[in-house]
Amino acid sequence: MAGVEARWHHHGQSNRNNEYYNEHRYSEQHKHKNGKSYRGSQNGPQEGESGPSEGGEQPGQHGGSPHQGGSHYGTHMPHKPIKRANAILRIFEEGEIQGGASNAVVTFTQEQEHGPVSVRAQIMGLGLGPNSLRGWHVHESGDLTNGCGSAGLHFNPQGQNHGAPWDPERHVGDLGNMQTDENGDAFIVDEVINDRMSLNGYNSIIGRVVIVHLGTDDLGLGGKPDSLTVGASGPRLACGIVGILPDEAPEAAE
Ligand SMILES: [Cu+2]
Numbered sequence: 695m696a697g698v699e700a701r702w703h704h705h706g707q708s709n710r711n712n713e714y715y716n717e718h719r720y721s722e723q724h725k726h727k728n729g730k731s732y733r734g735s736q737n738g739p740q741e742g743e744s745g746p747s748e749g750g751e752q753p754g755q756h757g758g759s760p761h762q763g764g765s766h767y768g769t770h771m772p773h774k775p776i777k778r779a780n781a782i783l784r785i786f787e788e789g790e791i792q793g794g795a796s797n798a799v800v801t802f803t804q805e806q807e808h809g810p811v812s813v814r815a816q817i818m819g820l821g822l823g824p825n826s827l828r829g830w831h832v833h834e835s836g837d838l839t840n841g842c843g844s845a846g847l848h849f850n851p852q853g854q855n856h857g858a859p860w861d862p863e864r865h866v867g868d869l870g871n872m873q874t875d876e877n878g879d880a881f882i883v884d885e886v887i888n889d890r891m892s893l894n895g896y897n898s899i900i901g902r903v904v905i906v907h908l909g910t911d912d913l914g915l916g917g918k919p920d921s922l923t924v925g926a927s928g929p930r931l932a933c934g935i936v937g938i939l940p941d942e943a944p945e946a947a948e
Pocket residue numbers: 829830831832833905906907924927
């Protein structure tokens with residue numbers, strides 16, 4: 695974790711090869727970071743955009759990889775962390791959504807950009823079975839082309855084995871099990887389930903998929919062939935894409 699964070703935040707230190715090219719850019723950034731004002735970001739042309747050599751010479755500058763400096767192109771833009779997101783879970787069968795409106799909603803809140811994500815969930819009407827433990831995770835891909843089946847494996851940017859949400863060795867996407875009540879519904883109230891999860895940066899779950907399974911997650915301890923990858927959690931029952939919400943909950947409608 696610490697290593698990843700360091701890489702994300704200190705491009706200049708971990709990217710020696712690019713230092714020559716980026717020297718000017720870095721010094722400007724630091725000036726801005728340590729200075730008082732981001733004024734240039736909102737008004738008028740930005741220094742970085744006016745240089746004649748901007749563009750062709752530095753592949754990656756405009757691209758997506760943060761390690762290549764891709765994010766630097768927008769450095770002068772105001773930075774607004776994502777604070778809230780949710781996933782509406784739907785039951786899929788053979789790639790098709792089943793049933794009517796979903797009563798299964800998971801909401802993620804991250805008040806501080808690098809702080810913990812608290813999870814609130816109301817999981818009703820999925821038929822999870824009464825008084826059961828049901829595995830659930832954030833899977834890596836936001837692709838529901840073939841229903842929950844195309845969402846990939848557990849979100850695991852550090853390449854670790856599957857585990858419990860409190861294990862040192864685990865996936866960022868590991869949420870363990872949800873406990874259902876006598877009606878087969880589950881309610882989670884503002885709980886920090888996995889403190890590696892984020893709505894921002896390297897461990898961001900935005901655009902990925904929450905899946906609830908028909909079986910119990912063995913938390914990597916079951917000794918089955920898929921215990922260390924998916925916790926032997928069984929078939930994928932319901933899923934939904936994690937989407938960005940406004941910072942504040944809207945006023946309740948009448
Ligand atoms: Cu899963």
